Amino acid sequence: MTGAGRRRLGAPWRRRRPLRTRLALAATAAVALVAVGVCAAAFLVVRGALYRQLDLTLTQSARLAAQRNPGAGPGVLAGECRFLAAPACAEVVSADPAQDPRPPGQLPVDPAAREVAAGERAPYYTNITLAGHPARMLTTDYAKGRALQVALRADTVEDGIEEAAWWLLLTAAAGVLLAAVLGSWVSRTGLAPVTRLTATAERIAATRDPRHRIELPSRGPSGREDEITRLAGSFNTMLGELEQSVTAQRRLVADASHELRTPLTALRTNAELLARGERLTAEQRERASLALGRQLREVTGLVNDLIELARDEEPQPLVERVRLAPLVEHCVSAARSHWPGVAFSVRVAEAVAEAEVAGVPARLSRLVSNLLDNAAKFSGGGLPVEVALASPAGADGGPELTVRDHGPGISAEDLPYVFDRFYRAGTARALPGSGLGLAMARQIALAHGAELVAEPGPGGGALFRLTFGPDG
Structure with missing residues (x-):
């Protein structure tokens, strides 16, 4: 099958949706986008606030560990990070890997931590996993050639973020559902005059009767009208003009047929008389011929007048x-x-x-x-x-x-x-x-x-x- 044939067969499936559906979809998409955007922004705000609180606790714990253990060498300073209720654990990391203690500590040491110890990088926070549990770690400068790593379990923070995510997801879903309902209501209410206008136009097309009108809402205290109402009012005005035009046309046809009936009847009578000319005297034939000519001129003048009256404007x-x-x-x-x-x-x-x-x-x-x-x-x-x-x-x-x-x-x-x-x-x-x-x-x-x-x-x-x- 050719591409044109496929396009013809697929055309019914690609027909444009009705205006009401498109308006409802547009309103739903707009409100849903706002709802999803607000929920996403709220999630980022909650997540950032929880992590800032945890980072503040890590900063205070690092300050206390440094004050209690000034000048300590590489190794574990305090704490046991494997337990949720345990205080923050702290370890000292050397810029030289050869100075690492045996056995190594609980906290992972990456090249970035060595750079902080060497004074080549600013302190930083990172998310790690300890004994299969989420944790948050701060790596900051401690002494020359050494850095301090402080970590806390982040289970409560992760659980709070997950719970907030679920609640915000439910809120977004409810917002999308509400947007769909509101979009349908807005499209149905906003396009009600258009629906009435369409129904009136279809009724006029079916009945060919321009006397139908669109029902307009009563004016408010301010007397203001929206664009749809003005469109319906203009359509009613157009229908009124059309009704007057149709009425005038029908009256013209009726009057013309009435006015033409008498001279046409006289024309036919005189024509029939002249057709039997052998039965008439010369005087009667001349009288009938003159009457026929006069009536032809009257009919011709009447028809010419009607043609000129049918012209709406000058060329x-x-x-x-x-x-x-x-x-x-x-x-x-x-x-x-x-x-x-x-x-x-x-x-x-x-x-x-x-x-x-x-x-x-x-x-x-x-x-x-x-x-x-x-x-x-x-x-x-x-x-x-x-x-x-x-x-x-x-x-x-x-x-x-x-x-x-x-x-x-x-x-x-x-x-x-x-x-x-x-x-x-x-x-x-x-x-x-x-x-x-x-x-x-x-x-x-x-x-x-x-x-x-x-x-x-x-x-x-x-x-x-x-x-x-x-x-x-």
């Missing part, structure tokens, strides 16, 4: 600096040709005669044209439409365009829904249009960083106010 490569005054005058000129029975008046303030904004010229023209068409639609009977381009009074913002008609105006009940797609007030349902013009105007305004609002005009009629940002 950046097409954005340029646009002078508003010429654009508004051009749109008004086009509106006069479309609505010959409506009087349009334009007023441009000198302060904004050269004002420019960043945008797509074709889209801005569509925005202004939609406002003008809406105003002309309600200005029947020769009522004028007033268009003004000026700077907001007492404000530092950009230019402001107002379009006012003198028609029936907008009722308080209809005002919140003026810019909704396919919304048509009761007084406008008999007029031509699909109810998408103002919705499209609002979307184009938002894409250009402008604000479009509707309000009742002073003295009657409706007033639409388009305000651009200060940076254009």
Whole structure:
């Protein structure tokens, strides 16, 4: 089998552990390392303290032996080190091995002891074994050419060190076990919001319903939130935006299907009439043909409006600096040709005669044209439409365009829904249009960083106010 095949077969065994397991292991390892480190440090401290106490006793015993036996020759001075309760045993070691006594003493003599006797090395402590028992020995200077060796049984010290080692080992094991429990608890508690977030995401993926939310803990007295809680809050906010988007999409589809049903039915009826043209008179065929063309234009306009509404933002490569005054005058000129029975008046303030904004010229023209068409639609009977381009009074913002008609105006009940797609007030349902013009105007305004609002005009009629940002 090739190496790639072995890697594919072994891949399931090398999958990464879940985040909760990894966090628990990390917390356990951290606490266990601290517990083991503390126990190891405590063992070294206890061991060092016991040996320091024994070394202090050996130093005092060596001083007493030297005081009691000044100038003694090589050989045993005192003591019997084979017994636990016996006092310290002492022997004198010569720098010259030829001067060693016969028989030799109980304490071992190594070359280092000869160096201390010769004055070539400092005193030192060492662990030895006497008659099968542990002992501690001090080798120090005694007289010229001689050194003094003092030893004590170290059974109690070794037993204390062993007992301390066992207790500290049990403490470390308990610490590791406690670390495992705490690590599991920390991972389960710390990742609880993440677990809820994952469960919510999986539930949304399974049900395709964005109405689900993550349960957030209540804020404390200080109102502070940790990173996980903020993440869950951001996820809930994203779900809210997604729910609004899905709801708007469903409403758009439902409204579009409702609006398209009538013209499509009329198209089918007229098409069927024209298919039986031999049964119709010339006048009837011409009437059906004209109606079919008009309905095709309505459906085409409606579909084009829907396509433009489906676009969320303007294409950046097409954005340029646009002078508003010429654009508004051009749109008004086009509106006069479309609505010959409506009087349009334009007023441009000198302060904004050269004002420019960043945008797509074709889209801005569509925005202004939609406002003008809406105003002309309600200005029947020769009522004028007033268009003004000026700077907001007492404000530092950009230019402001107002379009006012003198028609029936907008009722308080209809005002919140003026810019909704396919919304048509009761007084406008008999007029031509699909109810998408103002919705499209609002979307184009938002894409250009402008604000479009509707309000009742002073003295009657409706007033639409388009305000651009200060940076254009």
